[in-house]
Amino acid sequence: MTKEARFAFGKNWQAFLAELDEDRIDQAVISLQQSLGLETLDGKRFMDLGCGSGLFSLAAQRLGADVISIDYDRFSVACSEELRKRFGSKSQQWEIKEGSVLDDVLMQSLGYADIVYSWGVLHHTGAMNKAISMAAERTKPKGLFCLAIYNDQGGASRRWLQIKKIYNGIPPWFRFFWVLSVAGIYEFKFVLARLVRFRNPLPFRDWHAKRQDRGMSAWHDWVDWIGGLPFEVAKPEEIVVPLRQRGFVLENMKTVANGWGCNEFVFSKAQS
Numbered sequence: 703m704t705k706e707a708r709f710a711f712g713k714n715w716q717a718f719l720a721e722l723d724e725d726r727i728d729q730a731v732i733s734l735q736q737s738l739g740l741e742t743l744d745g746k747r748f749m750d751l752g753c754g755s756g757l758f759s760l761a762a763q764r765l766g767a768d769v770i771s772i773d774y775d776r777f778s779v780a781c782s783e784e785l786r787k788r789f790g791s792k793s794q795q796w797e798i799k800e801g802s803v804l805d806d807v808l809m810q811s812l813g814y815a816d817i818v819y820s821w822g823v824l825h826h827t828g829a830m831n832k833a834i835s836m837a838a839e840r841t842k843p844k845g846l847f848c849l850a851i852y853n854d855q856g857g858a859s860r861r862w863l864q865i866k867k868i869y870n871g872i873p874p875w876f877r878f879f880w881v882l883s884v885a886g887i888y889e890f891k892f893v894l895a896r897l898v899r900f901r902n903p904l905p906f907r908d909w910h911a912k913r914q915d916r917g918m919s920a921w922h923d924w925v926d927w928i929g930g931l932p933f934e935v936a937k938p939e940e941i942v943v944p945l946r947q948r949g950f951v952l953e954n955m956k957t958v959a960n961g962w963g964c965n966e967f968v969f970s971k972a973q974s
Contacts, residue, residue: 718922730761743767749815752823756782768795774802814842821850828932841971850964854935869929885924
C-alpha cells in the first residue's frame with residue numbers, strides 16, 4: 703500500500719513566522735475572542751490540536767488561558783516553540799507536544815480542557831471523523847469545542863484534491879511556480895468577479911482582510927490550501943449531527959454556503 707503524500711505544513715508555518723509581528727498577534731487575539739464569544743480565558747485550559755505556527759495558542763495564552771499545544775508535524779512543533787520563546791508569557795503555562803490526535807494513548811494522557819480548539823486541521827489527518835471524535839472527547843462538560851472543516855463542494859473538491867496531489871508530486875523547486883500559477887488563475891477570477899460587482903478589482907483589500915481576520919498571510923494561506931494533504935471535506939450537517947448525538951450543542955456556526963474554504967463551528971458540551 704502506497705503511503706499517502708503529506709504536505710509539510712510546519713515548513714510553511716516556519717516561513718510565516720518570519721512575518722509575524724504584534725499587529726498579527728493582536729488580530730489573532732481578536733479573532734479568537736470573536737470565535738469563542740469570550741472576552742477572557744482566565745482560569746481556563748485551552749487545548750490547541752494541530753497548533754501549526756502556534757499563533758492561536760499564543761492568543762489563548764494572552765487571553766489568560768493555560769495552554770497545551772499538539773501537532774503531528776515536527777516543524778510545526780519547532781515553530782510553536784520558537785513563537786513561545788519570542789512572544790510567550792512566562793506567567794502562564796504553555797506546553798507543546800509532538801503527536802497525533804489519532805493517538806489514543808497520547809490523547810488520553812492530555813486530560814480534558816475547557817476549550818478544545820482545532821481550526822482547519824482535522825481534515826488533514828487522513829481519518830477526519832475519528833479525529834473529530836477524539837478531539838471532542840477531550841472537551842470538559844460545559845466546555846467549548848471549536849473547529850473548522852473544509853466545505854464539501856462536490857466536484858470542485860475533487861478537482862482541488864488533484865491540484866493538491868500535483869503539488870505534492872512535483873519536485874520541491876517547482877512548487878513555488880505551481881502555487882503561483884494556481885493562485886494567479888483564481889486571483890484573476892476574483893478580479894473579474896469584483897469588476898462585475900463594480901468593486902475595486904485589485905486584491906489588496908481581500909489580502910488585508912485575511913490578515914485582519916486571523917492575522918494570517920495571503921501567500922502562506924495559498925500555499926497551505928494548494929499543498930494541503932491529506933484532504934477531506936464535509937457538509938455542515940455531517941459535522942453537526944454526529945456531535946449533537948454525542949451531547950454537544952451548536953452555539954455558533956459560520957458556513958461558506960456552496961463555496962470553498964472552511965465551515966466554522968463552536969459547540970458546547972452538555973453537563974454529563
